[in-house]
Amino acid sequence: MTKGRPLTLLLKFIIPIFLGFIFQQFYNMVDTVIVGRFVSPKALAAVGSTGTIMFMFMGLANGMTTGYTVLISQKFGAGDREATRKSFVNAIILGLISTVVITVIALAVMHPLLHLMNTPEDIYNDAYAYISTICAGSIALIGYNLLAASLRAIGNSKTPLYFLIFSAFLNIVLDLVFIIGFKLGTFGAALATDISQGVSAVLCMIYIVKNVEILRPKKGDWHLRKDYSLKQLNIGVPMALQFGITASGTMVMQSSINIYGSTAVTGFTAAGKVINLMTSGMPSLGQTMAAYVGQNFGYRDLDRVDRGTRDGMKIAAIYSVISAVLSVLTLPYIIGLFFDSGVDISVYMPYAKAYVYECVPFYIPLAAIFVYRNAMQACGYGKTALILGIVELLARFITAFASISLQSFNLAVAGDAISWFSAGVISFILYLIVFKQLRRKMERLSPDKA
Numbered sequence: 001m002t003k004g005r006p007l008t009l010l011l012k013f014i015i016p017i018f019l020g021f022i023f024q025q026f027y028n029m030v031d032t033v034i035v036g037r038f039v040s041p042k043a044l045a046a047v048g049s050t051g052t053i054m055f056m057f058m059g060l061a062n063g064m065t066t067g068y069t070v071l072i073s074q075k076f077g078a079g080d081r082e083a084t085r086k087s088f089v090n091a092i093i094l095g096l097i098s099t100v101v102i103t104v105i106a107l108a109v110m111h112p113l114l115h116l117m118n119t120p121e122d123i124y125n126d127a128y129a130y131i132s133t134i135c136a137g138s139i140a141l142i143g144y145n146l147l148a149a150s151l152r153a154i155g156n157s158k159t160p161l162y163f164l165i166f167s168a169f170l171n172i173v174l175d176l177v178f179i180i181g182f183k184l185g186t187f188g189a190a191l192a193t194d195i196s197q198g199v200s201a202v203l204c205m206i207y208i209v210k211n212v213e214i215l216r217p218k219k220g221d222w223h224l225r226k227d228y229s230l231k232q233l234n235i236g237v238p239m240a241l242q243f244g245i246t247a248s249g250t251m252v253m254q255s256s257i258n259i260y261g262s263t264a265v266t267g268f269t270a271a272g273k274v275i276n277l278m279t280s281g282m283p284s285l286g287q288t289m290a291a292y293v294g295q296n297f298g299y300r301d302l303d304r305v306d307r308g309t310r311d312g313m314k315i316a317a318i319y320s321v322i323s324a325v326l327s328v329l330t331l332p333y334i335i336g337l338f339f340d341s342g343v344d345i346s347v348y349m350p351y352a353k354a355y356v357y358e359c360v361p362f363y364i365p366l367a368a369i370f371v372y373r374n375a376m377q378a379c380g381y382g383k384t385a386l387i388l389g390i391v392e393l394l395a396r397f398i399t400a401f402a403s404i405s406l407q408s409f410n411l412a413v414a415g416d417a418i419s420w421f422s423a424g425v426i427s428f429i430l431y432l433i434v435f436k437q438l439r440r441k442m443e444r445l446s447p448d449k450a
Helices: 006-038 041-049 051-077 081-116 121-136 138-153 159-181 185-211 226-258 262-278 281-298 302-337 349-378 383-406 415-445
Strands: none
Touching (some): 006 041, 006 159, 006 185, 041 185, 051 081, 051 138, 051 281, 081 138, 138 281, 159 185, 281 302, 302 415, 349 415, 383 415
């Protein structure tokens, strides 16, 4: 990605990643559709009520693993094949350690966390069954994301898509078997997700060993390297903390919504699936920026980094407008998928509309967060993610407590919109500061190139 027109490269690279996110959201939606239709609306609310917890613990892990793979793209961009391979192996080892720590912590605090979040009693058991099973199988999700991010770091965004598509269809089959066939309820939905993600991870690793020589581990590679570990942790830990801090804010937001009962939670959950589907292009663009900027930063071409980031924002703005319009137009139709024909969805629609209508005007700031944050992280500025996480946390905290005080559901669901706007503005300001610093550093190190 160090040669050619940045806009063209970004568009070609992002399409497979975007399709992958669409399929990922698709089979996440299948979980909730099957649960809502074949178990009960309350089971749907149970799955939705745990979404922020899952985002927190999986975000911690995925933030670390994404940070670990930034070094791979930098080494690959610099043309150092041996360092590329060793940084990949080091990322795997750090990823396994992270998985064990996060899984143990997640399972230990799950009961207190659900109570702290005001989880309604009539959905508590289903909620615990779902989220504890997801966390117990976190190695599957972490493994796939780490291996897929490693392939993208060297410019291969298509292969992870193929495995994800297979995983999506496998997840649907397992959902039908576990939920409809074996009557396992929310536990079955979580088990299907764990197994399908695990299969994707195994397929990715087999592909790398057989077909990707630059990443193929050698016998003497399997040990931690201090210099690599410090660089990867320096990027990965702040990214993980950013996810954790952001998720803490969403958990507070979810707590303020849970107060309104399972009907409100059900409407909010269904609307959240619509928003997640329509904004799938934003994290896709973020991963594209990480690979593009990482390689060009490793190649020491800051002009190209800046041009690519500007082009990334152009893509983000156009996509945001289109997805905002689609979110509003398709909301009534997609919501209907989650419920059996005998369920009156009109009782859930006011809650769903409130959330979607308040969020869509702020899709562009949300997209900006992914573009600028990933660009800065790919240049080694991992702590900027931590700053943005704190901004989002404060915005959600203030909004949630205000909504509880005023007893306003509309204000409760505005937490996302307010946090996106705040962090989006700050991310742009931080990017300008970071880029000026990089310019000065590059001029000192290689004045002829600068």
